[in-house]
Amino acid sequence: MDAGTPLLEVQDLHVVVGRGADTTELVRGVGFAVRSGEMVGIVGESGCGKTMTAMSLVQLLPTGIRVSSGHVRFQGEELLGAAPSRLRHVRGAEIAVVFQDPMTALNPLQGVGRQVAEPLALHRLARRGERLKRAAALLGHVGIARSEQRLKDRPFEFSGGMRQRVLIAEALSCNPKLLIADEPTTGLDVTIQVQILALLDQLRKERGMAIVVISHDLTLMARICDRIVVMYAGQIVETGPTAEVMSSPQHPYTVALAASVPSLTTQPGQLLPALAGAPPVMTGLGPGCSFAPRCPLAEERCGRVGPTLTPVGPDSLVACWVVEERRLASGSASRR
Amino acid sequence: MMTVKAARDELLRVERIRKHFGKRSRIRKVSRVVHAVDDVSFEIGRGEALGLVGESGSGKSTIARCVLRLERVDDGLIYLDGVELTRLGSRGLREIRPRMQAVFQDPASSLNPRWPIHQVIEEPLRVHGWGAAERRDRVLEVLEEVGLSHRYLNVLPHQLSGGQQQRAGIARALVLRPELIVADEPVSALDVSIQAQVLNLLVALKKELRLSYLFISHDLRVTRHLCENVAVCYLGNIVEVGAGDALFTNPLHPYTASLVSAMPLSVEDARQRGQTIVLAGDPPSPLEPPSGCRFRTRCFRAQTQCAEGTPKLEPAGAAHRAACFFPLDPDFLRDRAAGSPGSTG
Amino acid sequence: MGAELTTVDDGGRRGPRAATRTAWAGLRRRPAALFSLPILLAWAVVIILAPVLAPYKPDALNIPAALTPPCAAHLFGTDELGRDVLSRVMYGGRISVPAALAVVIMSLVVGSCIGLIGGYRRGWVDDVLMRVTDVFMAFPLILLAMAIGASLGPGIVNGIIALSVVTWPSYARVTRSVTLELRNREFVLASTVAGRRPVSILIRVVFPNVLPTILVMASVDVGRAIVNFSVLSFIGLAAQPPAAEWGSMVADGASYPSQWWIAAFPGLAIFSLVIALNFLGDWLRDLLDPYMRVRRVV
Numbered sequence: 004m005d006a007g008t009p010l011l012e013v014q015d016l017h018v019v020v021g022r023g024a025d026t027t028e029l030v031r032g033v034g035f036a037v038r039s040g041e042m043v044g045i046v047g048e049s050g051c052g053k054t055m056t057a058m059s060l061v062q063l064l065p066t067g068i069r070v071s072s073g074h075v076r077f078q079g080e081e082l083l084g085a086a087p088s089r090l091r092h093v094r095g096a097e098i099a100v101v102f103q104d105p106m107t108a109l110n111p112l113q114g115v116g117r118q119v120a121e122p123l124a125l126h127r128l129a130r131r132g133e134r135l136k137r138a139a140a141l142l143g144h145v146g147i148a149r150s151e152q153r154l155k156d157r158p159f160e161f162s163g164g165m166r167q168r169v170l171i172a173e174a175l176s177c178n179p180k181l182l183i184a185d186e187p188t189t190g191l192d193v194t195i196q197v198q199i200l201a202l203l204d205q206l207r208k209e210r211g212m213a214i215v216v217i218s219h220d221l222t223l224m225a226r227i228c229d230r231i232v233v234m235y236a237g238q239i240v241e242t243g244p245t246a247e248v249m250s251s252p253q254h255p256y257t258v259a260l261a262a263s264v265p266s267l268t269t270q271p272g273q274l275l276p277a278l279a280g281a282p283p284v285m286t287g288l289g290p291g292c293s294f295a296p297r298c299p300l301a302e303e304r305c306g307r308v309g310p311t312l313t314p315v316g317p318d319s320l321v322a323c324w325v326v327e328e329r330r331l332a333s334g335s336a337s338r339r
Numbered sequence: 340m341m342t343v344k345a346a347r348d349e350l351l352r353v354e355r356i357r358k359h360f361g362k363r364s365r366i367r368k369v370s371r372v373v374h375a376v377d378d379v380s381f382e383i384g385r386g387e388a389l390g391l392v393g394e395s396g397s398g399k400s401t402i403a404r405c406v407l408r409l410e411r412v413d414d415g416l417i418y419l420d421g422v423e424l425t426r427l428g429s430r431g432l433r434e435i436r437p438r439m440q441a442v443f444q445d446p447a448s449s450l451n452p453r454w455p456i457h458q459v460i461e462e463p464l465r466v467h468g469w470g471a472a473e474r475r476d477r478v479l480e481v482l483e484e485v486g487l488s489h490r491y492l493n494v495l496p497h498q499l500s501g502g503q504q505q506r507a508g509i510a511r512a513l514v515l516r517p518e519l520i521v522a523d524e525p526v527s528a529l530d531v532s533i534q535a536q537v538l539n540l541l542v543a544l545k546k547e548l549r550l551s552y553l554f555i556s557h558d559l560r561v562t563r564h565l566c567e568n569v570a571v572c573y574l575g576n577i578v579e580v581g582a583g584d585a586l587f588t589n590p591l592h593p594y595t596a597s598l599v600s601a602m603p604l605s606v607e608d609a610r611q612r613g614q615t616i617v618l619a620g621d622p623p624s625p626l627e628p629p630s631g632c633r634f635r636t637r638c639f640r641a642q643t644q645c646a647e648g649t650p651k652l653e654p655a656g657a658a659h660r661a662a663c664f665f666p667l668d669p670d671f672l673r674d675r676a677a678g679s680p681g682s683t684g
Numbered sequence: 685m686g687a688e689l690t691t692v693d694d695g696g697r698r699g700p701r702a703a704t705r706t707a708w709a710g711l712r713r714r715p716a717a718l719f720s721l722p723i724l725l726a727w728a729v730v731i732i733l734a735p736v737l738a739p740y741k742p743d744a745l746n747i748p749a750a751l752t753p754p755c756a757a758h759l760f761g762t763d764e765l766g767r768d769v770l771s772r773v774m775y776g777g778r779i780s781v782p783a784a785l786a787v788v789i790m791s792l793v794v795g796s797c798i799g800l801i802g803g804y805r806r807g808w809v810d811d812v813l814m815r816v817t818d819v820f821m822a823f824p825l826i827l828l829a830m831a832i833g834a835s836l837g838p839g840i841v842n843g844i845i846a847l848s849v850v851t852w853p854s855y856a857r858v859t860r861s862v863t864l865e866l867r868n869r870e871f872v873l874a875s876t877v878a879g880r881r882p883v884s885i886l887i888r889v890v891f892p893n894v895l896p897t898i899l900v901m902a903s904v905d906v907g908r909a910i911v912n913f914s915v916l917s918f919i920g921l922a923a924q925p926p927a928a929e930w931g932s933m934v935a936d937g938a939s940y941p942s943q944w945w946i947a948a949f950p951g952l953a954i955f956s957l958v959i960a961l962n963f964l965g966d967w968l969r970d971l972l973d974p975y976m977r978v979r980r981v982v
Contacts, residue, residue, distance in 0.1 A: 277535035463878035
């Protein structure tokens with residue numbers, strides 16, 4: 004693999020649920036790349052398909068949901084359709100996942116030391132005596148005080164933020180090249196969220212690890228991610244470097260998302276520019292742009308044909324007819 | 340019934356309430372008492388909104404429940420339009436309930452899953468003996484106010500989306516024409532784009548119906564948007580109170596500053612505001628709050644004095660006050676953003 | 685800015701027909717339930733119409749034809765007194781099933797009252813009620829039923845009473861545990877805030893949400909009560925001869941091991957009903973549960 008190849012490449016991913024006539028597409032042609040050491044944030048509201056996208060990267064989809072087509076290449080190797088033994092090796096050792104709810108992601112009956120050490124055992128990366136020592140070191144590294152004494156403690160003896168740290172420690176145990184974090188801070192107190200994000204950032208810089216973060220919180224992503232991918236109704240609607248997407252969002256959905264959170268420019272007591280309607284149900288989608296029903300810029304064409312992702316900058320893409328037209332009209336090659 | 344005349348047009352007054360859960364064990368030295376709320380006081384005027392902001396364990400939800408008389412306070416007084424609530428018997432309570440209603444956090448579980456929407460909304464009317472025709476009229480009226488279509492009168496809650504469910508919950512809260520609405524994290528469980536819709540609804544209703552809100556939230560930005568005044572809670576105490584903007588631009592209490600830096604007011608802010616304040620350690624348990632100032636174990640400005648005395652909200656009577664022996668300078672956050680050496684956690 | 689408040693009509697999540705669709709979907713998912721419904725229906729018909737359907741009277745003695753194996757004239761054979769087993773099985777349902785239903789209904793009513801009160805009030809009321817429940821729960825079923833049967837005397841009604849006394853504790857426990865969970869749910873708090881009185885809250889808000897859980901319990905319990913009632917009759921405490929009751933019939937048949945049909949057919953009757961009810965319980969649980977759950981696929 005040469006220096007230019009991204010660590011992870013996703014192409015035209017389609018994830019469906021149901022069989023035969025009853026099939027519904029949950030992820031409809033998603034593609035993006037992640038380079039080594041990069042932090043990419045996938046942002047969207049419930050039902051947009053971001054979690055399904057992440058879970059399909061490591062083939063951890065729930066029963067009844069499957070990848071119907073597409074490519075997932077990790078270090079040049081195709082993961083979809085790979086042998087189960089190969090996948091098992093990749094999971095944990097090369098790609099690790101931090102799940103959303105620490106309470107259910109940890110075994111309530113086992114000590115945290117054993118759970119953190121489990122990937123080491125599964126991938127035979129350390130001998131028995133070594134493993135617990137490494138677990139203690141990892142726990143200490145993620146900020147849990149007195150980790151050697153706490154190896155036998157059960158998850159319920161830790162607070163929410165600390166449980167999340169335990170999950171992160173477990174994910175790191177085999178030194179993965181890629182970490183997928185599914186809503187790692189949702190449900191945690193705000194000040195703890197900040198701690199966890201700082202931890203993730205620090206770990207990434209130390210280990211050169213790439214991280215894919217899934218979240219519904221745009222402001223959170225803005226803090227730490229290098230690039231942002233915005234999803235809506237199973238598709239990517241905008242992607243680009245964080246600074247650009249945040250300072251001048253192009254897609255009307257991204258604009259609306261950013262505007263929905265009260266900010267310095269909103270007067271207290273005034274109405275926010277809220278989107279009408281709700282995120283669509285995936286079973287009833289028509290041929291056109293899925294955002295069109297709620298879009299303030301929607302035109303006639305938007306209802307008929309769905310837009311494709313087109314470049315609006317050196318590293319940015321937007322899927323919107325109106326944006327595309329405006330760019331062509333102004334003839335400019337850059338965002339601003 | 341005790342009545343007290345108030346100075347300005349005050350609707351709700353809470354005086355030094357305390358609520359502890361659990362029993363103090365005589366046998367063991369360690370007490371299993373949760374100090375949920377300690378010495379909390381505030382007022383809300385008619386047509387005004389006060390936000391209670393804090394994280395888990397801050398006591399904000401307990402305060403809301405005490406005001407609604409869903410819990411009995413151990414100490415302190417609560418006045419709604421001059422009527423003292425804590426000693427009220429069940430009859431008096433029933434009479435006064437129509438004047439203060441509630442909106443809850445989880446839209447799905449705040450509506451009875453077995454009742455169709457019209458029944459959920461009209462329940463308060465039934466309980467207070469309204470006739471069928473009057474109920475129908477009022478329900479239709481209130482649906483209009485919250486922007487929910489008549490189509491949904493006969494559906495069950497789980498058939499509605501989260502935003503619609505929350506609107507139904509708001510409709511139910513409005514149906515008796517209350518003067519005070521206690522809203523416990525009403526938008527936290529909603530998607531961001533729906534949050535904005537519901538927030539707008541709350542803003543509009545406040546203006547049209549001259550409602551007062553006691554608005555509980557963990558999100559300082561949302562609270563500032565809706566509420567004239569914001570009180571920051573930490574471990575059962577109010578540590579700072581003032582106008583929303585003041586708290587954002589010139590927080591006095593170190594905890595407020597860390598909350599503000601965790602929730603920047605704009606996405607550019609998020610990248611430009613320099614170093615976020617990262618607090619050390621976990622919040623202490625409400626079972627054993629630290630002595631003296633409860634925030635001192637995580638505070639980046641703590642000194643020995645902070646362990647000895649408990650700071651009070653000062654300056655007394657001012658619009659913007661904080662309970663801290665070493666309040667921050669007005670330019671604290673701006674200096675941090677500029678990169679000057681402020682202490683971090 | 686110029687944002688406007690718009691009337692929300694975003695289509696909701698599902699249509700009003702969703703409830704019936706769920707019921708049918710549930711049946712498809714659990715084919716066993718599909719097979720149990722006809723059985724239960726058939727039994728209902730048989731029980732109600734036994735006097736019309738049964739070929740013979742259940743008490744009709746016919747000594748010369750005693751102990752005949754199943755044949756054309758007697759599809760299930762005859763017992764030691766020449767009575768037609770098929771007719772007795774049909775009539776037997778008229779005792780066993782209503783008795784079992786009575787037991788379950790009484791237990792449900794008494795148990796849920798106790799569970800509701802204890803679970804909602806908590807404090808010393810709850811402690812006292814639960815200790816009482818524990819006491820009743822501690823007794824082995826048959827022993828207690830026998831003791832009650834012995835003191836009250838044998839008979840169907842006394843058998844029903846005895847079984848109810850032993851069955852209500854589990855309803856109390858389950859009701860209490862569901863009540864404990866529900867009392868802090870926001871919609872219950874909302875009713876309090878609306879001004880509803882506690883008794884009204886228990887009956888109209890909490891109980892309807894407890895009912896699905898105990899209904900599922902009850903559907904399986906009917907099967908169990910049939911068996912228990914048969915056991916009581918077997919040892920002579922409930923139905924008395926010459927009453928055609930499945931348990932007593934099995935008891936009779938025990939004395940005639942080579943005439944297998946005397947015990948086998950009533951036994952099969954019990955078996956088929958209990959299995960059908962168990963599967964029904966599974967389906968009921970599936971049907972009533974998703975009502976309260978909101979699943980999100982992200």
